[in-house]
Amino acid sequence: MKVLLCISHVPDTTSRIRFVNNQTQFDTTDVQYIISPYDELSLTRLLEIKEANNDLDITIITVGNADVEATMRKALAIGADDAIRVDAEPVDALFVAKQIAEVARTRNFDFIMTGKESIDHTGNQVGEMVAEFLDMPSVSSAAWLEIEANKGIITREMDGGKEVVEVKFPFVVSGQKGIAKEPRIPNMRGIMNSRKKSLEVVPAVAQDTVSVISHYELPAPKGKCKMIPADNAAELVRLLHEEAKVI
Numbered sequence: 301m302k303v304l305l306c307i308s309h310v311p312d313t314t315s316r317i318r319f320v321n322n323q324t325q326f327d328t329t330d331v332q333y334i335i336s337p338y339d340e341l342s343l344t345r346l347l348e349i350k351e352a353n354n355d356l357d358i359t360i361i362t363v364g365n366a367d368v369e370a371t372m373r374k375a376l377a378i379g380a381d382d383a384i385r386v387d388a389e390p391v392d393a394l395f396v397a398k399q400i401a402e403v404a405r406t407r408n409f410d411f412i413m414t415g416k417e418s419i420d421h422t423g424n425q426v427g428e429m430v431a432e433f434l435d436m437p438s439v440s441s442a443a444w445l446e447i448e449a450n451k452g453i454i455t456r457e458m459d460g461g462k463e464v465v466e467v468k469f470p471f472v473v474s475g476q477k478g479i480a481k482e483p484r485i486p487n488m489r490g491i492m493n494s495r496k497k498s499l500e501v502v503p504a505v506a507q508d509t510v511s512v513i514s515h516y517e518l519p520a521p522k523g524k525c526k527m528i529p530a531d532n533a534a535e536l537v538r539l540l541h542e543e544a545k546v547i
């Protein structure tokens with residue numbers, strides 16, 4: 301069996317977020333990049349399936365410039381088998397989905413997996429767009445995934461319950477929290493092996509850009525914290541009423 305896992309290269313969650321050029325561009329100075337956490341958890345689940353069945357080739361794909369290769373090598377070190385980089389800036393979600401779909405179209409993957417959303421732009425759309433381009437069924441936000449001979453069995457969490465969906469190959473699925481307990485950390489052997497694994501670079505195909513980010517805004521800075529003595533509940537009530545105006 302063959303799976304194509306989409307990996308998004310995103311700023312570490314501890315990065316200081318700043319924008320430049322009239323708030324139109326993310327300032328990448330001193331930013332460390334990581335595998336987007338839902339992609340990392342999806343990779344972990346796929347490795348568990350591979351270890352149980354001994355029959356799953358995991359190819360990862362990232363749409364990005366050469367600087368994403370360090371992130372891709374980490375996924376190879378964790379255990380993915382090989383990698384494809386589409387050599388282009390990921391200008392919007394439709395562009396990214398088109399590139400992934402075009403790679404998948406000729407390579408006969410049994411299924412395609414994405415994360416639920418990237419943690420930078422949090423668009424929550426690439427997987428569904430890939431499915432649409434390829435005319436495949438798509439199941440979003442999988443909290444658990446089992447793979448049998450010709451189908452996936454996907455558990456989705458609902459308000460107060462669970463939904464179990466069976467879907468025949470080929471399909472697209474996105475993984476969310478719960479798909480695996482903990483992301484795996486690459487060990488030394490994995491890091492050494494990752495250097496020998498194939499990382500193919502392919503050119504992008506044409507796709508019109510349909511959305512442009514006009515600007516970014518940071519949340520308003522938090523107000524100053526006021527300390528109120530524990531025995532002065534009346535003052536607390538007065539401040540909540542007159543200043544915060546929440547009661």
Ligand SMILES: Cc1cc2nc3c(=O)[nH]c(=O)nc-3n(C[C@H](O)[C@H](O)[C@H](O)COP(=O)(O)OP(=O)(O)OC[C@H]3O[C@@H](n4cnc5c(N)ncnc54)[C@H](O)[C@@H]3O)c2cc1C
Nearest residue numbers: 363390391392393415417418421422423424425426512513
């Ligand atoms: C320099 C720059 C400029 C940008 N300008 C714009 C713009 O003008 N308009 C706009 O809409 N967006 C813009 N983007 C956002 C960029 O296109 C996003 O990467 C893209 O929209 C996908 O992010 P998302 O949050 O929509 O993905 P989601 O749909 O949230 O991601 C879901 C899953 O899709 C997969 N995935 C996402 N991105 C990739 C990827 N690059 N390669 C492989 N798999 C992936 C991952 O598995 C991820 O978990 C820009 C990004 C960059 C780096």
